[in-house]
Amino acid sequence: MSLDAVLSRIDADLPAALDRLKALMRIPSISTDPEYKAECARAANWLVEDLESLGVQAETRQTPGHPMVVGHIDGDGPHLMFYGHYDVQPVDPLELWNRDPFDPEVEDTPAGKVIRGRGANDDKGQLMTFIEACRAWKEVNGTLPCKMTFFLEGEEESGSPSLVPFLEENLAEFSAPDLALICDTGLFDEKTPAITTMLRGMVKEELTITAADKDLHSGMYGGIAANPIHVLSTALAALHDDQGRVTIPGFYDDVPELSDELRKQWDGLGFDEAAFLGGVGLSVPAGEQGRTGLEMIWSRPTCEVNGIWGGYTGAGFKTVLPSEASAKISFRLVGQQDPKAISDSFRAFIRSQLPADCSVAFNITNGAPASVMATEDPAFEKARLALSDEWPNPAAFIGCGGSIPIAGYFKTILGVDSMLIGFGRDDDQIHSPNEKYALESFHRGIRSWARVLDALT
C-alpha cells in the first residue's frame, strides 16, 4: 500500500529533512524589522527552489512588503491549498538564548531531542512538515497526491499587511481550492493531536501620550507639570477591573458564551492548568475571575500591553519629566467582536482618560476578527481519524488563543474553508528566546500530513 511506503520513506529521509529545515532556519527572515528585508527575500527564494524540486511551478510574487511564495501543481482528486509562513519573530533579548538563534542544531533534552533556533516551530518547522510529506509522496508515487496550490507568506509576524490586497488582486487564482490546509497551530498535548476549530482575532494598537512640548527637569517642574508616564500608567491600569475584566464600554457585547456541548468537550480534555502555568514559573490564573483556564486562552477576549517605554531607560539615572510615553497594546478577539469597533472603543476610552494638557497619537492599528471552522465538512472527521492513527491518543477539536487571521481571509475573500493542523507543543517558546520544536513533532508531523493527504484524496 502506498501510504506505508510513503511513511517508510519519511522515516528513512528524516536526517536529510532535518538538514533542509536547518538550512531554511539559518536565514534570519525577521519580517517586522526593515533591516532584514533581504533575508526575507532569501527565504522566499529558498522555498521557491525547494518547491520546484517537487515539480511544483513556483515563484516569488512581489508585494509592497515581503514577497509571497506561490506554487501550483496539477493532479487528480480534490484541489488542496497549503498555507504556512516563512517569516519569524525578532530574537531579542539575545542574551537569553543558549545558542545563536539562526544557527540551529538538534539538542538532547530531558524531554527528548529538539531542534533549537528561531522558527524551529513558528513556522519554518511546521511548514516543512507538509513539504516533506509531499516530497516523500512524490518520491514513492512519482506525483503529488492531488492538485495543489502552495501559498507561503512572509509577513505573518508583522500583521500580514499585503495579504488581503494580494488575495483580492488574485481572486481567480486562489478561489478554486476545495479546502485550505494551514500548519501554524499546536498539539493539544504531546500525545494528543488536534485540529484547531476556533481562533481568536486580533487588534493591535500603538499609542503615544504627550504632555509638555519638551523633556523637563523634574526638580524644576516636578509637582506642577503633567507626567505622561503617570498618565499612561493610569490609563493602562484602568483597562481592567479588579475581576480581570476589560473595562472598555461595549467590549463584551459580541462575545458569546461557550455552548454546553463544547464546554463539556473541553472539560473532558483534562487540561492541566497547574502544569501549563508552572511551565513558565506561574501558579495562579491572572485573567477573568470565574472562567476556566481553557476559556481564558481559547474563548475569552483579552487586552494585553506588549510593550511600554518613556523617559530615561539607560544606565544610571536621569531625573527627567519626559515629554511623552508610549505603549503597544493588543487585543485578542472572539465570537463576533469587530476589530474596527474594538479599536474605536479603545481609542475613545483612552481619550476619556486624558487629563488637561495631554494629547494622544495612535500610531499603528490593524486587526482581524476571530474565526470558527466549518467542522460539519466530512473532511474534518476524515482528518481527525488520520491523525488519530499516527499519535498515541485520538485527535481533538480544540480552540487556540493565538490569532491566525489567514483562515478568516480565506473564508471571507476566497470562499475557501480552512483546516488547521499543527504539531507545536506549549513549551516550544515561540516568540521567545530558545524557541524549539520537538524532533517528534517534526517527524510525526510529516507522517501525519502523509496520512491526512491519503485520507482526503
Next chain:
Amino acid sequence: MSLDAVLSRIDADLPAALDRLKALMRIPSISTDPEYKAECARAANWLVEDLESLGVQAETRQTPGHPMVVGHIDGDGPHLMFYGHYDVQPVDPLELWNRDPFDPEVEDTPAGKVIRGRGANDDKGQLMTFIEACRAWKEVNGTLPCKMTFFLEGEEESGSPSLVPFLEENLAEFSAPDLALICDTGLFDEKTPAITTMLRGMVKEELTITAADKDLHSGMYGGIAANPIHVLSTALAALHDDQGRVTIPGFYDDVPELSDELRKQWDGLGFDEAAFLGGVGLSVPAGEQGRTGLEMIWSRPTCEVNGIWGGYTGAGFKTVLPSEASAKISFRLVGQQDPKAISDSFRAFIRSQLPADCSVAFNITNGAPASVMATEDPAFEKARLALSDEWPNPAAFIGCGGSIPIAGYFKTILGVDSMLIGFGRDDDQIHSPNEKYALESFHRGIRSWARVLDALT
C-alpha cells in the same frame, strides 16, 4: 576703586571668557554613562589647569568614580569655599537638538544671545562665572580677594556616590571655611536675582517587576498569565490619588506647612504660573490640588516616574507577554522627610500592590534630605544687596524644586553653611535637548560674583 576696575576687566575679557567656557563644554563629561569616563577625567584636568593659571594649587583627586577637582589658595579675610560640578546630563534624544550638544556656539534668539550646548547652564556655564570673576579680580589686584578652597565635583548628575566618603576622609582639609558658595541654581526671573534658601531633597529608586520566568506569546498565554506591564502600570497609577497627593502611607508626616511670613513673601514675587507652564506647552498645574504653583515646585514633596520600559519597544509589533517591566522613580523631599524612611515606605507600598506570582527587585536607591539655609548669617543680607546692585530688580530669598544635596552634606559633615547663588533661567532646558545659558546670565553672573566677593571680604 578696585571693584569698578574688576567689573571693567570682566566686560573687556568677555569674548575670551566665552572661548574658555566653550572649550570646557566641548568635553562630553557625562557622568552617568561609563562610556564617558575618560571625558570626565579630561574635564577635571582642564579645570585643574585653569585654576593653576589663577595661582591656585589645584589637583585632581581620585575616587571610585570620577575625580574631584580640589584647589587651595591662601589669602587674608574670610575663608570661602566654592562648589560647582563639571559633569553633565546625557543628551538623548539627540535628534531633538538643533546642534551638536558638545559643539557649543553663541546663538541669536528673540530673547537675546544664548550659549547653546550641554552644560551651558548646568553646571559648566555657572561654575565658570565664579572662576572668571576670580580671574578678573586677580588680573586687576594681583591676588584673589581672600583665602579660598575650590571643590568641583564630577558626579553630581549621577547621585554623587563618592562625595560623602571623600568629605569624610578629608574632614580637616574641608572643615575650615567660613562659608561655602554654590553656583548651581537660578534667577527668580530674568530681572530678579535670587539666593536660594530652601532646597528639596531626593530619593531615587529603580525597580523591576517579574511575572513569568520567560517572555510569553500573548496568543498562547494572554488572558491567563500575569502581565508585569499591567502590574507595574497599576502600581504606578496607585502612587497618586485623584487630588494629586502621594498615597504612600506616612509620606506627608514630616512635611511642614509654609510659614505665613514665607507665604506672604512668595505671594509677593508675582510668580507667573501661566507663563511658567506655557513655556513648555502646558496650561494647568498637574500637582496637588489646593496648592499654589510655587508651593508645588518649592515646598511640597513629589513622586515622579522618570523612565519606564518593558516588552517589545522596537519598530513594528511583537505580541509578547514580557517576563518583566521596569521603572525609574524619584521623590523630591522637603522639610524633615527622611530619605531612608521614604524609600522603605515606597518599597513596602509597591510590594503591597503585587498580585500572585509577581516579584519585585529594587535595583538602585540613593537619597539626600531637603535643606534650609542659615539666612540669619549677615553674609546673606550682604550678598543680597551686592546682587541687587548688579540686576534691574532687588534680589530675593527663594526656594528651589531641584535637589542639590551638597549643601546638606557641607552642613552635616563639615559644619559649613552654604549660600546658593546662580544665574539660570527657567527656560534654559537643563537636562533636556537644546540646553542654553543666556549670555546675560554669564556676563552679569561673573559681575555678580565680583560684587559678592567684594561684599563678603
